[in-house]
Amino acid sequence: MSTVWSDYGDLLDRWRVWWIMGMQDVRLRYRRSVLGPFWISMSLAAMVIGISLMYSQIFDIGFTTYLAYLACGFLCWNFISAMVIEGGQVLVDAEQILKTASLSIPVLVARMVQRNVTIFMHNLLVIAVVLMFAGIRPEPALLFLPVGLLIVILAGFGFATILGPLCLRFRDAGQLVTSFTQILFFVTPILWMPSQGRLDSVWIDINPVYHLIEMIRSPLLGEMPALKNILFALGTTAAALVAGWASVAYARRKIYIWL
Amino acid sequence: MARVELKNLSFDYPVLDVADRSIKLTLAKRVQRGGSGRLLVHALRNINLTFEAGERIGLIGSNGSGKSTLLRLIGGLAFPTSGELITEGKVTTILDKSMGINPEFSGAENIELPMRMMGADTAMVAAAREDIRAFAELGDFFDLPVRRYSDGMRARLAFGLATSMPTDILVLDEWLSAGDANFVHKAETRLTEFLEKIKIVVLASHSLDLLETVCTRVVWIENGEIVNSGPPGAIISAYLKWVESGFGMKEKKAPLVSVAAGE
Numbered sequence: 341m342s343t344v345w346s347d348y349g350d351l352l353d354r355w356r357v358w359w360i361m362g363m364q365d366v367r368l369r370y371r372r373s374v375l376g377p378f379w380i381s382m383s384l385a386a387m388v389i390g391i392s393l394m395y396s397q398i399f400d401i402g403f404t405t406y407l408a409y410l411a412c413g414f415l416c417w418n419f420i421s422a423m424v425i426e427g428g429q430v431l432v433d434a435e436q437i438l439k440t441a442s443l444s445i446p447v448l449v450a451r452m453v454q455r456n457v458t459i460f461m462h463n464l465l466v467i468a469v470v471l472m473f474a475g476i477r478p479e480p481a482l483l484f485l486p487v488g489l490l491i492v493i494l495a496g497f498g499f500a501t502i503l504g505p506l507c508l509r510f511r512d513a514g515q516l517v518t519s520f521t522q523i524l525f526f527v528t529p530i531l532w533m534p535s536q537g538r539l540d541s542v543w544i545d546i547n548p549v550y551h552l553i554e555m556i557r558s559p560l561l562g563e564m565p566a567l568k569n570i571l572f573a574l575g576t577t578a579a580a581l582v583a584g585w586a587s588v589a590y591a592r593r594k595i596y597i598w599l
Numbered sequence: 600m601a602r603v604e605l606k607n608l609s610f611d612y613p614v615l616d617v618a619d620r621s622i623k624l625t626l627a628k629r630v631q632r633g634g635s636g637r638l639l640v641h642a643l644r645n646i647n648l649t650f651e652a653g654e655r656i657g658l659i660g661s662n663g664s665g666k667s668t669l670l671r672l673i674g675g676l677a678f679p680t681s682g683e684l685i686t687e688g689k690v691t692t693i694l695d696k697s698m699g700i701n702p703e704f705s706g707a708e709n710i711e712l713p714m715r716m717m718g719a720d721t722a723m724v725a726a727a728r729e730d731i732r733a734f735a736e737l738g739d740f741f742d743l744p745v746r747r748y749s750d751g752m753r754a755r756l757a758f759g760l761a762t763s764m765p766t767d768i769l770v771l772d773e774w775l776s777a778g779d780a781n782f783v784h785k786a787e788t789r790l791t792e793f794l795e796k797i798k799i800v801v802l803a804s805h806s807l808d809l810l811e812t813v814c815t816r817v818v819w820i821e822n823g824e825i826v827n828s829g830p831p832g833a834i835i836s837a838y839l840k841w842v843e844s845g846f847g848m849k850e851k852k853a854p855l856v857s858v859a860a861g862e
Binding site for chain 2: 342354356357360361364367368371436437438439440441442443506509510511512513516592593594596597598
């Protein structure tokens with residue numbers, strides 16, 4: 341008999357299902373662009389360079405320093421915000437399939453995470469070129485990147501297991517998530533640096549997305565994330581996974597009714 | 600070992616209207632006053648059934664009687680509100696022709712995901728790819744996107760997929776059919792061979808001829824309750840008599856919909 345445990349067990353038992361679904365999503369997204377996967381990444385690079393030309397002057401920061409900071413920040417933000425916004429749509433998007441086949445929530449969440457990790461990896465290659473251009477060389481701190489990435493992936497998984505069922509039950513919740521994410525972009529140090537503002541640092545510290553971004557951004561820029569960042573990020577990830585588990589346990593028997 | 604047992608199983612679901620689906624309105628309503636009444640559909644009531652290995656079960660009943668809901672419960676898509684459902688053995692559910700096929704990809708590319716969803720391993724997927732290519736007679740279309748297929752070609756692909764993965768318990772809604780005359784014969788042969796490997800088949804259909812030839816037992820469901828269950832011939836003729844008498848309009852039925860207390 342299926343339980344919430346076996347739903348999570350499907351991640352291993354049925355990993356091919358979410359893997360293939362995620363890969364199909366990526367292929368469809370890139371299908372009509374000439375340069376394939378890298379087209380979207382190239383536009384990211386172009387935007388980052390464009391904004392840097394302007395903002396490095398506004399903030400009076402060296403162009404290459406700002407460029408490297410912004411490129412890595414955007415890379416992380418796109419990754420995390422996509423997992424939050426698309427995390428709300430994991431079940432809504434699969435509505436047709438869920439009416440005729442039995443797929444557990446974690447499998448559909450993993451499909452979304454897999455898709456975004458793939459896109460992140462493509463973006464990372466282009467951003468690596470930007471970093472080389474900016475004169476950033478790989479430092480030993482780069483070894484932390486796989487660990488940081490894993491923490492962010494697990495957090496994204498946790499967010500989606502919370503938001504997926506919620507946005508299926510309440511069809512306007514997805515719009516709220518999108519609006520909220522937009523606000524989050526401006527209060528998170530991506531365009532600006534945390535050391536720069538006069539803002540009381542508590543507003544930065546209580547922002548979980550900031551700590552998650554640092555898990556990837558710092559190692560790319562050649563620094564280890566601060567211990568505070570690591571602890572907050574781990575706490576966020578653990579909380580998201582536990583709340584996500586509760587959400588799956590509550591929603592799994594009701595999914596069909598909510599379709 | 601294959602077995603399905605339904606013990607005193609009931610399935611209700613609330614009718615969610617637009618306001619119920621809005622988190623803003625729901626929260627606002629909570630603040631104003633307590634939860635309001637919501638319509639509750641009693642789709643299935645106190646169903647007791649046992650299917651043993653070797654049985655071919657047919658489900659009949661008028662539209663909205665609860666056949667499809669019962670299939671979805673056995674298939675594990677929906678969960679009973681009360682009572683118990685015990686399935687022993689691997690369950691495969693084929694409720695329509697979509698099967699997880701993505702029309703943007705070719706027939707060849709659309710073999711693996713449906714097969715994996717049914718629980719196939721790598722060797723089975725490889726075998727199915729060759730098998731379905733030969734069976735579905737798609738020719739060059741096998742490597743073209745499925746959205747370019749005719750309805751018949753699509754049906755042949757879906758039929759090939761549906762009949763390539765043996766399982767313990769197979770749950771089918773209506774019937775898999777289509778194609779030209781040549782194909783119907785081929786499909787019947789394939790289907791017969793396939794069904795021989797399945798331990799329990801549960802099939803909902805409006806085609807009484809089909810149920811009479813394929814099934815060993817027919818369960819007649821009406822208004823969410825079992826009317827009768829037994830050998831196909833007897834049940835089907837009783838059902839036909841009931842249909843001719845105007846769907847038992849004069850009988851007193853338990854209400855299908857009631858108002859529930861707010862969730």
